[in-house]
Amino acid sequence: MSTPSVAPETAQRSLPxxxxxxxxxxxxxxGDEPVSRARLMREVLALAARLPEGRPLLNLCSSRYQFALGLLAGICRGNLSLLPNSLAEGNIAALRERHPDLLCLSDQGSMPFDLPGLHVPARDPGGPTPEMPLIPDDRLVACVFTSGSTGQPQAHLKRFGKLVRNVHSQADCLRALTGPGFSVLGTVPFQHMYGLESTVLLPLFGGGVLAAAKPFFPGDVADTLARLPVPRVLVTTPYHLRNLLESGTPVAPLACVMSATAPLAVELARQAESSLGAPLMEIYGSTETGQIATRRPTGGDAWTLHEGIRLHQGAEDLSQVEGGHVEQPQTLGDIVEKLDERRFRLVGRHADMINIAGKRSSIAFLNHILLAIEGVRDGAFCLPREGEAARLAAFVVAPGLRAAEITAALRPHVDAAFLPRPIVFLDRLPRNATGKIMAADMQALIARHIPASDHDAKA
Incomplete structure (x- = not known):
C-alpha cells in the first residue's frame, strides 16, 4: 500500500x-457525558501542541471522539492523517516503509504494531476558551484508501477546504429533513470515507453533535440513540439496517436515517421508513470523489448531485464528475444515465457488469433480487471463472430454504443465463465493518467451496 507524494501548500485563503x-x-x-465546544477546542489544541509538526499520523483511536481529536489536532499542526482501509499487518508494514517517520495516535494502553506514538486522552485540560485556528483551505489533511472490494486499495489525498465544502453540501441536504442541529450516530467505521464524512466531519463541520460510541448490535444501537439529544440521525449501511429491522428492537425517535456503501433495495427503504418513522436518505459517492449525490429511495430512483458537481457522459458507458469539492476530475466506477444537469440514474457498476451467452446483467442487480427473497438473510452472486463456460454461482445465508426454492424465486426476475449454479449455503458471509465483501475474501470463498472441476461439471 503506497500513498501519493505530498506537494507543498500554496495557500491563498484560510478557513476556521x-x-x-x-x-x-x-x-x-x-457516553452520557456532554462535551462543550470550548472543551473540544482545548483538547484539540493541547494535543496539537504535542505533535511534531509535519510528521504523518496513523490515527488508531478506537473512540470516535478521540479519533476526531487526533484528526483536528493534525489539521491544526499540518500533519497528514493516513487512514488505511484495513489494519492488516501487511498494510501497516507498507505504510511504515513509505513513511519511516510515521507516528501512531492511540487511546489504548500501548501503541499498536510497536509504532512510536502518542496517547490521546479524553480529558479537559481546563483554561479559557481558545481562539479558533485558521487553516489554509488547500492544506492536505488526510490520505484515505479505497475499500479493496474490487481490487487493491488505492490512496487519495484530501484537502481541508474541499472536505469542508463536501460536508456543507451534505449538511444542507440533511437540515432540509431534520431542521437545525442534529446528533449523529454511526454504525460504520470512521476510517472509511463514508464514515469519516458522515459520522465525524458532518457533526464537526456541519454544526451537529458527534457521538463517540460505535455500536454494532441492534440493542447497542438503540441504547446509544436513546441517550442522544434530538433530533437524532442514524448513519448506517443496508447490511446493518437490515439487521436492525429484523431484530425488532425498538428505537428512539429519529429525524433521519442515512445509508451508503451498497445499493439499497426500495423494499428495505420502505420498511425502514415505516418501522423507524423517519425519512431515509441514501448517499452516492466514493473514496475518490467523496459524497456527490443523494436521493430518497422511496421517492424515486433519480439521484440529485450536490451543488457545484458536474456530470459528463462519454463513450463506452464512461462518466466523469468534477467541480465542487471533487479534488480532480474522476471517472465513475458506475454506469449512469444522465437525466439532466443535476440528476442521474444508476444503471450498474463497471466491475459488476457480466456477459453470459450474449446477455448482459449486473452483479449488484442480481444481489438485489436475491436479497429480496423471503427467508434469505444474506447473499451474494459471484462469477467463479470467466470464458465460454462461465456460469454464476451464489453464496447464501438462508436457514430453512433449499437451493431449488431459491432458484424458483429467482426465475421470474432473472434470465435463465444468470441463474446461479451452484448455490452454496453458509452460516455467514465475510462482510467487513461497512457491509462489503472484499475481492480477496470472495476469491477465498470460491476456492474453498467451488473447485474448478466441480464448477465445470455443473456448467
Missing part, C-alpha cells in the same frame, strides 16, 4: 477549523 458556535454549545457526547 470549526464553524462559529457558542463556547458552551454541545459538540459531542462521550
Amino acid at each position: 477549523l470549526l464553524p462559529e458556535a457558542a463556547a458552551d454549545s454541545l459538540a459531542a457526547m462521550l
Whole structure:
C-alpha cells in the first residue's frame, strides 16, 4: 500500500477549523457525558501542541471522539492523517516503509504494531476558551484508501477546504429533513470515507453533535440513540439496517436515517421508513470523489448531485464528475444515465457488469433480487471463472430454504443465463465493518467451496 507524494501548500485563503458556535454549545457526547465546544477546542489544541509538526499520523483511536481529536489536532499542526482501509499487518508494514517517520495516535494502553506514538486522552485540560485556528483551505489533511472490494486499495489525498465544502453540501441536504442541529450516530467505521464524512466531519463541520460510541448490535444501537439529544440521525449501511429491522428492537425517535456503501433495495427503504418513522436518505459517492449525490429511495430512483458537481457522459458507458469539492476530475466506477444537469440514474457498476451467452446483467442487480427473497438473510452472486463456460454461482445465508426454492424465486426476475449454479449455503458471509465483501475474501470463498472441476461439471 503506497500513498501519493505530498506537494507543498500554496495557500491563498484560510478557513476556521470549526464553524462559529457558542463556547458552551454541545459538540459531542462521550457516553452520557456532554462535551462543550470550548472543551473540544482545548483538547484539540493541547494535543496539537504535542505533535511534531509535519510528521504523518496513523490515527488508531478506537473512540470516535478521540479519533476526531487526533484528526483536528493534525489539521491544526499540518500533519497528514493516513487512514488505511484495513489494519492488516501487511498494510501497516507498507505504510511504515513509505513513511519511516510515521507516528501512531492511540487511546489504548500501548501503541499498536510497536509504532512510536502518542496517547490521546479524553480529558479537559481546563483554561479559557481558545481562539479558533485558521487553516489554509488547500492544506492536505488526510490520505484515505479505497475499500479493496474490487481490487487493491488505492490512496487519495484530501484537502481541508474541499472536505469542508463536501460536508456543507451534505449538511444542507440533511437540515432540509431534520431542521437545525442534529446528533449523529454511526454504525460504520470512521476510517472509511463514508464514515469519516458522515459520522465525524458532518457533526464537526456541519454544526451537529458527534457521538463517540460505535455500536454494532441492534440493542447497542438503540441504547446509544436513546441517550442522544434530538433530533437524532442514524448513519448506517443496508447490511446493518437490515439487521436492525429484523431484530425488532425498538428505537428512539429519529429525524433521519442515512445509508451508503451498497445499493439499497426500495423494499428495505420502505420498511425502514415505516418501522423507524423517519425519512431515509441514501448517499452516492466514493473514496475518490467523496459524497456527490443523494436521493430518497422511496421517492424515486433519480439521484440529485450536490451543488457545484458536474456530470459528463462519454463513450463506452464512461462518466466523469468534477467541480465542487471533487479534488480532480474522476471517472465513475458506475454506469449512469444522465437525466439532466443535476440528476442521474444508476444503471450498474463497471466491475459488476457480466456477459453470459450474449446477455448482459449486473452483479449488484442480481444481489438485489436475491436479497429480496423471503427467508434469505444474506447473499451474494459471484462469477467463479470467466470464458465460454462461465456460469454464476451464489453464496447464501438462508436457514430453512433449499437451493431449488431459491432458484424458483429467482426465475421470474432473472434470465435463465444468470441463474446461479451452484448455490452454496453458509452460516455467514465475510462482510467487513461497512457491509462489503472484499475481492480477496470472495476469491477465498470460491476456492474453498467451488473447485474448478466441480464448477465445470455443473456448467
